[in-house]
Amino acid sequence: MQRTNHYNERMSLVQLQRVDFSVGGPLLLERVDLSIEANERVCIVGRNGEGKSTLLKLISGELRADDGEVRVQNGVVITRLAQEVPQDTAGSVFDVVAEGLGDLGRLLARYHHLLAIGDLDALADAQAKIEAQRGWDVNCRVEEVLTKLGLPGDMHFSALSGGMKRRVLLARALVRKPDILLLDEPTNHLDIEAIRWLEGFLKQFAGSLVFITHDRVFLRALATRIVEIDRGALTDWPGDYDNYLRRREERLHAESQANALFERSSPKKKYGFAKASRRGARATKVGCAH
Numbered sequence: 001m002q003r004t005n006h007y008n009e010r011m012s013l014v015q016l017q018r019v020d021f022s023v024g025g026p027l028l029l030e031r032v033d034l035s036i037e038a039n040e041r042v043c044i045v046g047r048n049g050e051g052k053s054t055l056l057k058l059i060s061g062e063l064r065a066d067d068g069e070v071r072v073q074n075g076v077v078i079t080r081l082a083q084e085v086p087q088d089t090a091g092s093v094f095d096v097v098a099e100g101l102g103d104l105g106r107l108l109a110r111y112h113h114l115l116a117i118g119d120l121d122a123l124a125d126a127q128a129k130i131e132a133q134r135g136w137d138v139n140c141r142v143e144e145v146l147t148k149l150g151l152p153g154d155m156h157f158s159a160l161s162g163g164m165k166r167r168v169l170l171a172r173a174l175v176r177k178p179d180i181l182l183l184d185e186p187t188n189h190l191d192i193e194a195i196r197w198l199e200g201f202l203k204q205f206a207g208s209l210v211f212i213t214h215d216r217v218f219l220r221a222l223a224t225r226i227v228e229i230d231r232g233a234l235t236d237w238p239g240d241y242d243n244y245l246r247r248r249e250e251r252l253h254a255e256s257q258a259n260a261l262f263e264r265s266s267p268k269k270k271y272g273f274a275k276a277s278r279r280g281a282r283a284t285k286v287g288c289a290h
């Protein structure tokens with residue numbers, strides 16, 4: 001799928017610079033830097049509760065950093081598929097998807113309801129408002145996404161299976177034609193067949209993806225870069241999942257060798273090192289105070 005981008009592809013689409021974030025206690029993310037570029041698929045990995053979902057919400061602008069900056073390039077559209085199906089999601093499949101387009105989407109949803117109940121006066125009024133906003137193109141967009149994802153527009157959202165609900169919410173995130181699509185565990189509640197379908201669909205997606213998943217096959221199939229969160233810090237691992245595993249193993253090996261070497265060194269050397277470290281720490285603190 002090719003499209004002419006309305007942003008500068010040579011610049012980062014989003015940049016997080018020295019971002020701090022906490023939820024009351026100690027910092028969850030500390031002085032975090034991260035850039036998202038055009039046409040990449042970034043997977044965020046980390047243990048439960050490390051702040052992966054929080055990072056997506058900072059990128060989407062739903063959460064504000066305590067300190068540091070989140071810069072989004074002009075015109076870049078970012079949408080997010082949440083980790084859980086929101087409890088308050090109601091209405092038909094068409095309504096839920098159209099809601100992704102904000103006020104105009106809600107107006108279109110109202111038009112469809114009035115059409116169904118045959119309220120002609122209210123229908124004319126809604127029609128005039130839609131025309132004034134050139135809303136029919138937007139209506140086509142909703143229909144297009146519904147067709148592409150094989151969704152029944154008239155069905156009630158609440159009557160759908162968990163997997164179908166996720167698919168509707170994916171459609172809602174896609175209908176705005178995002179430049180960055182944020183997906184928080186998109187394979188939850190999907191069966192194997194649906195996961196493989198999603199994989200293929202996302203490979204064709206004309207934009208950048210930032211996603212979280214515990215599904216190794218899905219991760220391996222899609223990621224062009226891995227970002228790992230560990231105790232508030234991010235590590236960037238360019239390349240695919242296999243490259244990440246290899247390089248991470250190499251790093252752990254190098255670290256354990258360095259530790260073993262340190263353990264074997266003479267007590268005098270160890271003592272000297274400890275003294276030097278303490279001095280270093282003190283020097284840093286003094287430096288920070290100025």
Ligand SMILES: Nc1ncnc2c1ncn2[C@@H]1O[C@H](COP(=O)(O)OP(=O)(O)OP(=O)(O)O)[C@@H](O)[C@H]1O
Nearest residue numbers: 023024028046047048049050051052053054055083
């Ligand atoms: N609104 C909130 N109020 C209080 N604590 C919160 C809030 N949101 C998140 N947290 C806490 O912040 C931490 C990070 O949450 P987050 O959901 O970002 O983690 P995660 O890496 O996505 O975890 P998981 O793998 O379980 O989805 C967790 O300890 C969570 O309990």
Ligand SMILES: [Mg+2]
Nearest residue numbers: 052053054083
């Ligand atoms: Mg999460």
